[in-house]
Amino acid sequence: MSSVIYLAWRYLAHHPVKTTILVLSIMLIVYLPVGLRVLVNQSEDELTTRAEATPLVIGAKGSPLELVLNSLYFESDVPTPMRHAEVIRVAESGKALAIPLYTRFRARTHPIVGTSLDYFAFRGLRVVEGRNLAVLGECVVGAGVAESADVGPGDAIISSPENVFDLAGVYPLKMKVVGVLERSHTPDDRVIFVDLKTAWVIEGLGHGHQDLSKPEASSQVLRREGNTYVGNAAVVQYNEITEDNIESFHFHGDTGEFPVTAVIVVPDDDKSSAILQGRYVSQDEVVQIVEPTGVMKELLATILTVQSYVVAAVVVIGLSTLATAVLVFLLSLRLRRREIATMMKIGGSKSYVIGILASEILVVVTAAVVFAGGLTFLTAKFGSAIIRALILS
Amino acid sequence: MITVSKLDFKYPEGEFRLCIAELVIERASTVAFIGPSGTGKTTLLNIIAGIVSAPAGRVVTNGVDVSALNDRARREFRIKNIGLVFQEFELLSYLDVLDNILLPYRINPAMRLTKQVRTRAVELATEVGIGDKLRRNADLLSQGERQRVAVCRSLLPEPALILADEPTGNLDPANKDRVLDIVFDYVTGHDTTLVTVTHDHALLGRFERVIEFSDFHTGSDGDGGREVEP
Numbered sequence: 001m002s003s004v005i006y007l008a009w010r011y012l013a014h015h016p017v018k019t020t021i022l023v024l025s026i027m028l029i030v031y032l033p034v035g036l037r038v039l040v041n042q043s044e045d046e047l048t049t050r051a052e053a054t055p056l057v058i059g060a061k062g063s064p065l066e067l068v069l070n071s072l073y074f075e076s077d078v079p080t081p082m083r084h085a086e087v088i089r090v091a092e093s094g095k096a097l098a099i100p101l102y103t104r105f106r107a108r109t110h111p112i113v114g115t116s117l118d119y120f121a122f123r124g125l126r127v128v129e130g131r132n133l134a135v136l137g138e139c140v141v142g143a144g145v146a147e148s149a150d151v152g153p154g155d156a157i158i159s160s161p162e163n164v165f166d167l168a169g170v171y172p173l174k175m176k177v178v179g180v181l182e183r184s185h186t187p188d189d190r191v192i193f194v195d196l197k198t199a200w201v202i203e204g205l206g207h208g209h210q211d212l213s214k215p216e217a218s219s220q221v222l223r224r225e226g227n228t229y230v231g232n233a234a235v236v237q238y239n240e241i242t243e244d245n246i247e248s249f250h251f252h253g254d255t256g257e258f259p260v261t262a263v264i265v266v267p268d269d270d271k272s273s274a275i276l277q278g279r280y281v282s283q284d285e286v287v288q289i290v291e292p293t294g295v296m297k298e299l300l301a302t303i304l305t306v307q308s309y310v311v312a313a314v315v316v317i318g319l320s321t322l323a324t325a326v327l328v329f330l331l332s333l334r335l336r337r338r339e340i341a342t343m344m345k346i347g348g349s350k351s352y353v354i355g356i357l358a359s360e361i362l363v364v365v366t367a368a369v370v371f372a373g374g375l376t377f378l379t380a381k382f383g384s385a386i387i388r389a390l391i392l393s
Numbered sequence: 394m395i396t397v398s399k400l401d402f403k404y405p406e407g408e409f410r411l412c413i414a415e416l417v418i419e420r421a422s423t424v425a426f427i428g429p430s431g432t433g434k435t436t437l438l439n440i441i442a443g444i445v446s447a448p449a450g451r452v453v454t455n456g457v458d459v460s461a462l463n464d465r466a467r468r469e470f471r472i473k474n475i476g477l478v479f480q481e482f483e484l485l486s487y488l489d490v491l492d493n494i495l496l497p498y499r500i501n502p503a504m505r506l507t508k509q510v511r512t513r514a515v516e517l518a519t520e521v522g523i524g525d526k527l528r529r530n531a532d533l534l535s536q537g538e539r540q541r542v543a544v545c546r547s548l549l550p551e552p553a554l555i556l557a558d559e560p561t562g563n564l565d566p567a568n569k570d571r572v573l574d575i576v577f578d579y580v581t582g583h584d585t586t587l588v589t590v591t592h593d594h595a596l597l598g599r600f601e602r603v604i605e606f607s608d609f610h611t612g613s614d615g616d617g618g619r620e621v622e623p
Contacts, residue, residue, distance in 0.1 A: 347472025
C-alpha cells in the first residue's frame, strides 16, 4: 500500500496549485461550521462568565449593551458619564457595595480605569509585583499591560491625549507604576488601573501648580484679590504628581458633580438587589440600572440568530464548493484516462489503480481536515479575543 | 512461445474483423508485424497480451492459455511475463525517470519492489545512457530519452516476451537505431521473444520473421497472413 500512497503523493506534489486549491476548499467546508460553533461557544462562555460575576451596573440612560460592554470589557464606546453623586447614593443606601468606574481615558491602546480599591477585591485581583494604589498619580497595571508595554513598578505610563489638535483638551498625565496584577485571563489584564481621583486629574478637574503666594511665583500672578491669587498664562501646571508637588494638587468644584461612567453595584442580598432595582425604574431617573447577565443573554440570542443564518449560508457555500471539488476531480480523471489506461495495459491491479486515485482524495481530505483542525484549535485558543474584538469594535 | 489458433475477433462496433486459423511464434525469435493501418496488428498484440480477450479462439503465451484466464489473472500474467513498449512512450509525467522505470513494481501486489529491483533499474538506466537523469521528470526528457525510459520499464521485470507497438514511430533515425539496439541486445542476451508492430520497412532486416497482415482481417477462412522475406 505504501506504493499506492507514494504514487498518489507524487501526483499531488506535481500539481501543487491544484492540490492547494482543493485542500483549501475542503478545509473551508470543514472549518467554517465547526469553527463558527467553537467561536460562538467560546463567546457564550466568555461573555456570560464575566456578566454573571457582575450583579448590577448603574450608568447614564442610553444603550444598556454599551454600558455593560464598557463596564465589563472597557472596550466599547465610552457611555455618557453620570454624576459621582450616584455612587454616593448607592453607598449611602446601605444595601450594596458601590464601585465607581471611569473609563474615558487610554494610554496608547490600553484603557485607563479610574476606580476604588474595592474593585480589586471584587474581581479577586491580586498584586504580584509592587503594591496597590496608595496616593494620587499612581497606577497598577494588568499582566497584559506589563508584558506588552514592558513596564513594572518604578516605571511610568503617560496617558494619551484624546486629540492632538485639541490644544484646550486633556493634558497627558505621567503616572507612576506601583504594582502589577496577577494574570487573570480577563479584560482586567489589559487595563491600567488608577484611583478615581487620578482619573479626574487627567480630566483636568483636579490639578497642581506653583504656589502663587510664594515670592518666586510673583511673575505669574495676574492679580490679587485679598487672599485669592489669580494666575496668568505663565503659571506652570504639573503633568506629573510627585512627592514634592502632591500637596499642590486640588480639585475645583463639588466632587459629587464629577463624572463616572458606571457604578458596579454589589447588593448585600437578593432583597437589597430588588429594592435597588426598584429605585431606578422611574421615568424621571437620569440613570439606569441593568443586570449584565440579562443584557448578555439578549446579545447572545442575537449572535445565535445570526449564527443560524451564517451556518445556512455556509452549508450552501460548502455544498457548491464540494460540487466544484468533485467536478475538478472528475475532470482530472478525464484528463488522466490515458495514464490510467497505461497502468492497466502494463498489468496494474485494478484495486491498486483505484487505490492510487482514492489515496489522492484521502491525502487531500486528510490535509484539509488537519488544517481545519489546526484552525479550529487556534479559534478555540484565540476565539474569546476574536469575538470580543468583533463585538466591541 | 506464442500459439494463436482459430482466433475470431470482432469489435462490438464497426466492420473490423480479425481471423487467424493458426499462428505460431517460437521462443527467442524476433518477429515484425507489418501491414496497412486497420489490419489488426495492434489488436493481435493486445490479444496476445491479454489486454483484450477474443470471444472465439485460443491464445497460448509462454505456455499459459491467456484466453482462459480471468481479467485479474491476465493482469498478473502480463505484468510478470510481458514487457510492453508503446509508440507514444506512455510515461507518467508526474514521475521522474527512476519511478517510471519502477512503475510495474508499484501498481500490482504480485510484484515486490526490493532493493535488488531498484539496483537493477539503475543499472538498466545506466546501460541505455540515462543513468545521469534518474531524478529528472519524464516531461523534461527528449523523445529518445523517453522511449529509453519506456524500454527500461518494459525490461525491468525480465519478461519472457516483449510486445512493441511501433516503438520507433516517433523517433529520429539516430534514436531509432539506439532504441532498437537496446531492445535487440536484451532479447539476444536473455532468450526473450520480441514481437513488434512497425510501418518502417527499413527496420525489417533486423527481424528473423516478418508477417504481412493485410489478409488477416478480411480472410473469411482465417488462413492467416503472409510470411514475407525480412
